[in-house]
Amino acid sequence: MSKKILELRNLKTSFRIGEEHYAAVDDVSLDVHQNEVLAIVGESGSGKSALAFSVMGLHNRAKIEGEIDFNGRNIANLPPSKINALRGKEISMIFQDPLTALNPLMEIGRQVEEVLLLHNKKMSKSVRKKYVIELLNRVELPRAEHVYGQFPHELSGGMRQRVIIAIAIANQPELLIADEPTTALDATIQAQILDLINELKDDLDSGIILITHDLSVVAEMADRVAVMYAGQIVEIADVYTLFKEPLHPYTRSLLSSVPMNDGTQEKLHVIQGIVPSLQNLPREGCRFKARIPWIEDSAHEDHPELHEVKPGHFVRCTCYKHFYFPEESKEDQEDVITEG
Numbered sequence: 001m002s003k004k005i006l007e008l009r010n011l012k013t014s015f016r017i018g019e020e021h022y023a024a025v026d027d028v029s030l031d032v033h034q035n036e037v038l039a040i041v042g043e044s045g046s047g048k049s050a051l052a053f054s055v056m057g058l059h060n061r062a063k064i065e066g067e068i069d070f071n072g073r074n075i076a077n078l079p080p081s082k083i084n085a086l087r088g089k090e091i092s093m094i095f096q097d098p099l100t101a102l103n104p105l106m107e108i109g110r111q112v113e114e115v116l117l118l119h120n121k122k123m124s125k126s127v128r129k130k131y132v133i134e135l136l137n138r139v140e141l142p143r144a145e146h147v148y149g150q151f152p153h154e155l156s157g158g159m160r161q162r163v164i165i166a167i168a169i170a171n172q173p174e175l176l177i178a179d180e181p182t183t184a185l186d187a188t189i190q191a192q193i194l195d196l197i198n199e200l201k202d203d204l205d206s207g208i209i210l211i212t213h214d215l216s217v218v219a220e221m222a223d224r225v226a227v228m229y230a231g232q233i234v235e236i237a238d239v240y241t242l243f244k245e246p247l248h249p250y251t252r253s254l255l256s257s258v259p260m261n262d263g264t265q266e267k268l269h270v271i272q273g274i275v276p277s278l279q280n281l282p283r284e285g286c287r288f289k290a291r292i293p294w295i296e297d298s299a300h301e302d303h304p305e306l307h308e309v310k311p312g313h314f315v316r317c318t319c320y321k322h323f324y325f326p327e328e329s330k331e332d333q334e335d336v337i338t339e340g
């Protein structure tokens with residue numbers, strides 16, 4: 001396998017609410033390798049962005065525990081000067097909404113130049129301009145020289161997202177974090193932006209963390225997938241295994257709640273309830289238990305752990321062995337498990 005770039009070990013990110021700290025990311029361990037896309041999926045509020053922001057060192061007031069090893073160096077809780085030296089250079093982020101991520105009053109070219117200047121003060125003005133135009137061409141912006149002098153409001157949503165990507169790759173980062181990079185775009189543009197991110201991964205040899213709630217984006221882009229629920233990873237596997245043999249009840253519910261084009265689904269499953277708020281997250285036992293109340297209590301572990309069921313395929317809690325959808329009968333499900 002290619003070189004490991006990022007290793008999270010028991011990462012815990014907590015926010016203070018009133019007198020207490022509450023963990024939005026709770027004991028997360030995972031790796032990202034060079035030239036791979038690790039997708040992190042989960043419903044809104046599951047802790048995906050809190051995880052990404054922890055790696056980027058963007059939380060001002062959160063308590064970060066555990067390790068964030070980037071190329072063998074623990075970057076959790078680095079002082080601002082040290083994390084600023086990494087951010088935008090070795091690790092960079094593509095944000096969800098290009099309009100809010102860009103400065104409306106500054107020309108595009110200058111915005112890309114700013115990030116170059118942060119990390120390379122010696123580059124002359126003319127070389128910088130040439131490089132920025134190359135970057136704008138690289139992200140396939142038509143008439144890059146013209147775009148250089150334009151303002152964000154003069155560009156379409158897709159073009160603005162290409163600018164954001166140019167800024168993110170300007171210093172050839174080893175790790176790119178893309179947080180819902182296509183959510184704000186329509187379907188055709190979405191596909192083009194995903195293609196571009198894929199090409200860049202190969203060009204730059206970077207590792208990519210792709211945060212999304214869209215399973216079609218996962219299927220299209222990811223090499224491996226981590227499924228997050230209530231701050232924890234509940235399943236992690238390569239993309240093929242995850243779609244073909246999902247195990248955790250949450251993963252199975254997510255996959256059954258979206259239409260597949262292979263005609264295998266008779267009807268869509270509706271996941272009961274919602275992700276609880278941070279203060280109300282269950283901290284004891286299986287966190288998904290309340291959303292599958294038809295499964296017997298004894299199916300769950302008291303202290304659910306990630307079990308490696310096959311090399312590289314991990315699932316949390318033993319409840320996966322006993323899970324069935326309410327629309328199926330329990331006996332049908334047990335037949336499947338026995339045959340499997």
Ligand SMILES: Nc1ncnc2c1ncn2[C@@H]1O[C@H](COP(=O)(O)OP(=O)(O)OP(=O)(O)O)[C@@H](O)[C@H]1O
Binds near residue numbers: 016278
């Ligand atoms: N700065 C903060 N202070 C307090 N609570 C926070 C803060 N940031 C996030 N949270 C809470 O942490 C939990 C996880 O939020 P997070 O934004 O990471 O979820 P997410 O999976 O990225 O959701 P989305 O897909 O909506 O972005 C939520 O309950 C959220 O309200």
